[in-house]
Amino acid sequence: MKVVLHICCGVCAAGAAESLAIEGHQVVGFFYNPNIHPAEEYQRRLGTACKVAQELNFPLEAGPYTPEEWFSQTSSLKDEPEGGRRCEVCYRLRLEKTYDYMVDCGADAFTTTLTISPHKSAQVINKMGRKIGGEKFLVRDFKKKEGFKRAVELARRWELYRQDYCGCIYSMRQRRER
Numbered sequence: 001m002k003v004v005l006h007i008c009c010g011v012c013a014a015g016a017a018e019s020l021a022i023e024g025h026q027v028v029g030f031f032y033n034p035n036i037h038p039a040e041e042y043q044r045r046l047g048t049a050c051k052v053a054q055e056l057n058f059p060l061e062a063g064p065y066t067p068e069e070w071f072s073q074t075s076s077l078k079d080e081p082e083g084g085r086r087c088e089v090c091y092r093l094r095l096e097k098t099y100d101y102m103v104d105c106g107a108d109a110f111t112t113t114l115t116i117s118p119h120k121s122a123q124v125i126n127k128m129g130r131k132i133g134g135e136k137f138l139v140r141d142f143k144k145k146e147g148f149k150r151a152v153e154l155a156r157r158w159e160l161y162r163q164d165y166c167g168c169i170y171s172m173r174q175r176r177e178r
């Protein structure tokens with residue numbers, strides 16, 4: 001099946017794209033992350049995702065970088081903890097755009113790298129994906145079967161940049177406070 005993989009960063013992409021390829025799917029990467037702050041960090045993560053796409057030999061498309069849209073939808077939720085309601089809005093925005101891209105490029109299905117993170121609930125993300133795309137959304141939990149460990153292994157092998165915060169300005173501040 002031709003599957004659009006929403007990519008949040010290069011390290012997560014390494015584990016998730018490899019896993020889909022092993023399942024026999026044709027992967028098309030889609031980098032859409034208006035949550036990432038600041039712009040230099042966005043470029044750095046995009047560059048890392050491109051490197052992974054080269055290593056695993058799949059095409060990668062970058063969606064528009066529209067942080068203003070992301071801020072307008074999440075500003076009232078800035079005090080939410082990581083994993084709370086702000087994150088649900090953040091997942092929804094990214095998955096909706098990925099669904100649109102899947103339709104545009106004639107792919108059969110879509111899914112996301114987001115479930116590979118040990119800090120994110122696959123249950124919440126999968127529920128959101130199904131709500132947006134129905135059966136077109138591939139329910140996965142890429143962290144299972146040591147998926148996150150494999151992503152870290154590949155990141156070491158390919159010397160990938162590894163960020164230390166989730167992506168938005170609020171997660172960046174929380175990380176600095178810790």
Ligand code: SF4
Nearest residue numbers: 087090166167168171
């Ligand atoms: S913590 Fe991560 S998932 Fe949650 S809103 Fe920020 S960037 Fe999005």
